[in-house]
Amino acid sequence: MYKFLITALVFVSVVAKAQQPITFSTADSITYQCYLNGEWDRLIKVGNQAIGQNIDFKRLRQRIGYAYFVKADFYTAQMNYEKALSFDAFDNDTRTYLYYCGLNTGNEGYARFYVEKLPKDLRLKLKEEAFKPVDAIDLEFNYKANNLISRSNPTYIRAGLNTQLGYRLTLYQSVSYYQQTIDAALTKQPEYYALLNLSVTSHLSLDAAYHYLDVSADGSKYPGNMIFAAVSTRINRYSLGINGSIFDDNIATYKQFGLQAGVNLPGKSGFYFKSSVSEIIGKGDKRTIFSQVAGARVYKTLWAEGSVTLGNLKNYSDHNALYIYNSIDPTTFRTGLTLFWYLGKKVTLIGNYNYETKQIEISNFNYIQHSFSGGIRWKL
Amino acid sequence: MEAIRKNTFTVLLVLVGFSAFSQSMSSLQSAFSKSYEAENTKNYITAISELKSVYDPDNYVINIRLGWLNYLAKQYTESIGFYEKSIALKPYAIEARFGCVKPLSAIEDWEKVKKQYLEILTIDPQNTIANYWLGVIVYNRKDFNSSAKYFEKIVNLYPLDYDSVIMLAWSKLYSNKPSEAKVLFHQALIIRPNDSSALNGLKLIP
Numbered sequence: 203m204y205k206f207l208i209t210a211l212v213f214v215s216v217v218a219k220a221q222q223p224i225t226f227s228t229a230d231s232i233t234y235q236c237y238l239n240g241e242w243d244r245l246i247k248v249g250n251q252a253i254g255q256n257i258d259f260k261r262l263r264q265r266i267g268y269a270y271f272v273k274a275d276f277y278t279a280q281m282n283y284e285k286a287l288s289f290d291a292f293d294n295d296t297r298t299y300l301y302y303c304g305l306n307t308g309n310e311g312y313a314r315f316y317v318e319k320l321p322k323d324l325r326l327k328l329k330e331e332a333f334k335p336v337d338a339i340d341l342e343f344n345y346k347a348n349n350l351i352s353r354s355n356p357t358y359i360r361a362g363l364n365t366q367l368g369y370r371l372t373l374y375q376s377v378s379y380y381q382q383t384i385d386a387a388l389t390k391q392p393e394y395y396a397l398l399n400l401s402v403t404s405h406l407s408l409d410a411a412y413h414y415l416d417v418s419a420d421g422s423k424y425p426g427n428m429i430f431a432a433v434s435t436r437i438n439r440y441s442l443g444i445n446g447s448i449f450d451d452n453i454a455t456y457k458q459f460g461l462q463a464g465v466n467l468p469g470k471s472g473f474y475f476k477s478s479v480s481e482i483i484g485k486g487d488k489r490t491i492f493s494q495v496a497g498a499r500v501y502k503t504l505w506a507e508g509s510v511t512l513g514n515l516k517n518y519s520d521h522n523a524l525y526i527y528n529s530i531d532p533t534t535f536r537t538g539l540t541l542f543w544y545l546g547k548k549v550t551l552i553g554n555y556n557y558e559t560k561q562i563e564i565s566n567f568n569y570i571q572h573s574f575s576g577g578i579r580w581k582l
Numbered sequence: 583m584e585a586i587r588k589n590t591f592t593v594l595l596v597l598v599g600f601s602a603f604s605q606s607m608s609s610l611q612s613a614f615s616k617s618y619e620a621e622n623t624k625n626y627i628t629a630i631s632e633l634k635s636v637y638d639p640d641n642y643v644i645n646i647r648l649g650w651l652n653y654l655a656k657q658y659t660e661s662i663g664f665y666e667k668s669i670a671l672k673p674y675a676i677e678a679r680f681g682c683v684k685p686l687s688a689i690e691d692w693e694k695v696k697k698q699y700l701e702i703l704t705i706d707p708q709n710t711i712a713n714y715w716l717g718v719i720v721y722n723r724k725d726f727n728s729s730a731k732y733f734e735k736i737v738n739l740y741p742l743d744y745d746s747v748i749m750l751a752w753s754k755l756y757s758n759k760p761s762e763a764k765v766l767f768h769q770a771l772i773i774r775p776n777d778s779s780a781l782n783g784l785k786l787i788p
Contacts, residue, residue, distance in 0.1 A: 226656045226689075256659045259689030289691040292723045321724075 224252050226259070233265045242269040260289035260296075267299060276306040277439050277466060294320060300404075301328070307466070309436060311370070311401040318369035334366035334582075342378075342552075342577035348560070350569055353531070356382035370401040376524065384530055387420035397430075397522055406435050409445075411523045417451070426451040430523035439466045441476075447523050449484075456484030456517045472505075473498045482518060489514050503544040510537040514561075534568070535559040552577040610636050610644075617647065626655035642671040646678050653685045661685040676702045676709065683715075692719060710736050710746075717749060726757035737766075744773045751783055760787045 229252035236245035249266040252258070267282035280303035286296045297316045304313025317330045325331075344358040360378035367373055373396065380391040397411040408431075415426035427450050434443030441464040449456045460480035467473040476495040481488065491513035500506045516532035519525060527533060538556030545551060556573035613636040620629035630651045633644055646668040652661035665682035672678065679698045686695045696719050702712040717732030733750035736743060751766035764787050770780040 226658050258659070259691070261690065289689065289693065291693055 224248070224255055224257065226252075226257050229257050229262060230259075233262055237265045237268065240272075242272055245269045258285070260286050260293065263289070264293075264296060264299075267296075271299060271303070274306075274470065275468065276303045278468070279303050280307065281438050294324065298324065311372075311399065311407050312404050312436065314366075314369045315401045315404045330369075332366070332368050336363065336582055337366045337372070338364040338579060338581045340364075340577060340579040342575060344573060344575040346558075346571050346573045348569055348571040352385050353569075354383035356380065356529075372399045373397070374399070382529075384419075389417070389419045389530070391418075392416045395524055397524070405437050406433070408433055409522055413519075413523050413526060415451075415526065415528065417528070424452045426526070426528060428519060428523055428526060430519065432522060434462070439468075440464070445522075447519055449517055449519065449526065449528075451517065451528060454485040456482055458482045458517075458519060471498045478520075480518065482516075484517065489516075491515060491518055493520070505542040505544075507540045507542070508538070509540070511535070529560070531560045531562050531569075533558050533571075534561050538573070548581045550579040552579065606636075614643075614647070617651065621651065621654070624654075626651050630655065639667065640671065642668050642675070642678075645671065646681060649678070649681050649685075653681070653688070656688075658685040658689050674705055676705055676712075680711070695719065708735065708739065710739060710743075714746060714749075717746075717753070721749065721753060724756075726753045729753040730757055730759075741769075742773055744770060744777075747773060748777070748779055748783075751780065755783055755786065763787060 229248060232248045233245050233252075236242070236248065245265055246269050249262055249269075252262060263282045263286035267279045267286060270276075270279035270282060280300060283296050283299050283303060286293065287300065290296065297319050300316040301313045301320070304310065304316065314330065317325055317328060318332075320328070340362040342358075342360040342362075344360075346356045346358075348355065358378065358380045360376055362374060362376040365373045365375070375397075376393075376395040378393045378395070380389075380393070382389050393413065393415050395411065395413045397409060400408045402408055411428075411430040413426075413428040413430070415428075417424040417426055428447055430445065430447040432443055432445035434441065434445075441462070443462040445458075445460045445462070447458045449458070458480055460478055462476065462478040464474065464476035467475075474495075474497050478493045480491045480493075482491065491511065493509065493511040495507060495509045497505055497507035511533075512535060514532050514534055515527040515536070518527045536556055536558045538554060540552065540554040543551040543553075552575070554573070554575040554577075556575075558571040558573055559568055560571050561568050613632045616632040617629040620626070620632060630648060633648055633651070636644070637648075638644055645664045649661050649664035649668060652658075652664060662682060662685045665678055665685070668675070668678035669682065679702050683695050683698050686698065696716065699712045699716040699719070702709055703716070706712070713732045713735045717729045717736075720732065721729035730750060730753035733746050733753055736746035737750050740746065747766055748770045751763050751770060754760075754766060755763035763783065767780040767783045767787075770777055774780070
């Protein structure tokens with residue numbers, strides 16, 4: 203009985219101690235000591251306890267943000283640094299770490315939005331100039347294999363160049379070439395693509411693109427033009443966007459409207475999901491296309507991304523209208539896996555396999571195509 | 583007879599009301615007195631408790647004093663809350679806004695500090711303290727044209743105020759007005775001979 207009472211008393215006192223209200227001074231001094239000693243978990247615990255008791259200040263948020271940053275939880279770090287910025291919009295430490303958070307979450311527009319606000323000497327130190335004519339280049343090669351006699355195996359090659367026109371404005375240009383023989387007629391398709399991206403705020407960006415396709419089949423020309431616009435927002439782990447495009451292939455005009463949503467889950471694996479739904483209207487036809495992407499880090503610098511796309515993809519465009527699926531045989535189902543291997547800070551190798559179901563429209567005959575891609579992106 | 587009864591009742595009511603008012607004033611004065619004693623001995627928690635025993639959310643004086651005592655006790659969030667209540671009760675009183683600036687500065691919420699100074703200047707545009715500190719905030723943010731405007735107001739009112747003259751001189755220098763800056767650095771040297779800041783400023787002007 204006594205033992206029970208003693209245990210109960212100890213338990214009550216422990217609970218009482220744990221629930222002891224924290225003061226500004228204790229929150230400030232403990233988190234500062236934790237910061238100096240590198241006790242990140244304790245810093246986060248005490249910091250969050252203080253915030254729970256309505257004790258919130260710039261240094262506290264900066265310290266918690268830094269603790270999460272060291273633990274590589276860049277989204278939570280970003281959230282805390284953004285709160286620190288609401289106390290002092292001109293703090294250069296906060297801005298610098300928001301820049302790094304942007305880089306580490308793959309949100310370069312966000313990073314450059316904050317780097318613009320840093321003093322000139324710091325921008326130079328970070329090697330972030332306003333105008334960079336050659337910011338990044340990328341190359342891509344794709345080979346598709348099918349078993350049909352009437353269709354050759356198509357090939358696609360593409361080169362891209364990214365230019366920083368300013369801290370918040372980028373221009374991406376790409377040239378590509380697609381080739382396939384269909385029923386002895388050679389289809390050749392050189393393309394040009396340009397995309398302007400403007401970061402209106404740290405969380406809101408606008409995209410506008412133009413895509414030209416110089417299609418020729420058996421000597422006859424069918425030039426295609428697409429214009430595209432999108433508005434997207436990224437608030438911490440969540441992203442949301444709407445887009446629309448108009449495509450004229452010299453025979454008919456197609457309009458596409460799309461909605462996109464994504465989420466990055468907490469944790470070191472960095473699981474992320476992106477969904478999009480698009481509606482294509484044209485040539486008396488109305489089709490819905492659904493796409494789902496799920497990705498995660500599989501090993502240190504290696505990320506894998508699985509995807510599935512449902513619906514008839516005739517004249518469908520994705521990746522901000524970089525790819526237009528205008529093949530004579532529309533894809534009716536597609537699923538695949540992409541691997542991203544980050545070699546240091548500058549080079550990314552990309553490998554992709556897609557399983558595609560395609561349809562010959564006249565006969566409604568379905569066939570299977572295997573698609574293999576390889577690419578490299580080099581940030582200069 | 584009926585009239586006498588009514589009058590007597592009214593007089594009694596007034597007397598009871600007056601007595602209650604006197605008692606409440608007396609307990610308020612006593613609580614304030616005890617809170618001053620506790621503050622003098624740096625016993626801020628006791629000082630706060632004394633006032634909380636007579637707390638009235640609609641009383642400006644209690645709220646502003648609790649704002650101050652909580653600031654001294656480093657209870658900054660509570661302090662800001664009491665100052666905000668005081669501001670709501672007397673929106674044209676600038677003392678509560680100046681008070682509020684202290685805990686806001688302690689937690690480095692410079693956006694709200696700036697907002698309070700701007701509110702003070704809306705009420706009292708010539709206020710030298712608000713003009714000076716607002717000038718310092720925007721100067722630290724390298725907005726030298728704006729800081730010059732705030733410091734200039736003070737220099738017009740108090741041409742011999744060294745702090746404002748020297749800050750105005752540096753603001754003019756960094757906003758590419760070296761000739762105006764030169765005059766002001768010389769003025770600073772008249773107020774404070776051999777002043778190192780003014781001499782350093784003059785060295786930067788060709």
